[in-house]
Amino acid sequence: MAFNITSATITDDGIIVSLEWQFTSETNGLSVSGTHSLQMPPGTVAVASATKEIMIGWLTDQLEEGEEYYNAYLDRVKANLDFQETLREVTFNDDNSTLNLDDDPTTVNDSY
DSSP states (O other), rough: OOOEEEEEEETTOOOEEEEEEEEEOOOOEEEEEEEEEESSSSOOOOOOGHHHHHHHHHHHHHHHSSSSHHHHHHHHHHHHHHHTTTTTOOOOOOSSSSBTTTGGGGOTTTTO
16 A cells, blocks of 8 residues: 555543554655544544554545545656756846857757
């Protein structure tokens, strides 16, 4: 599964009330994380018996968004990061009339 539980918050009487989670994209390796407050009333699973697998089940049952949503979100983030890597700042030529593209001739765009 792409979801992981990194920690949980419990009450003094052993009731798990929230989960710290992380989702890692299967397509690009990026991650997003958050805190999820579990719905109340709590279940009957004892804290000592609450495995990661059980808690991931609680999380995926209660989250509005699933793996498809987070994979698509992280794909958009990755596309944006990839696009950002293609950007560079250029300054005007000495006469201040046109941008100086001499450093990288591949940036010339004659379609404008």
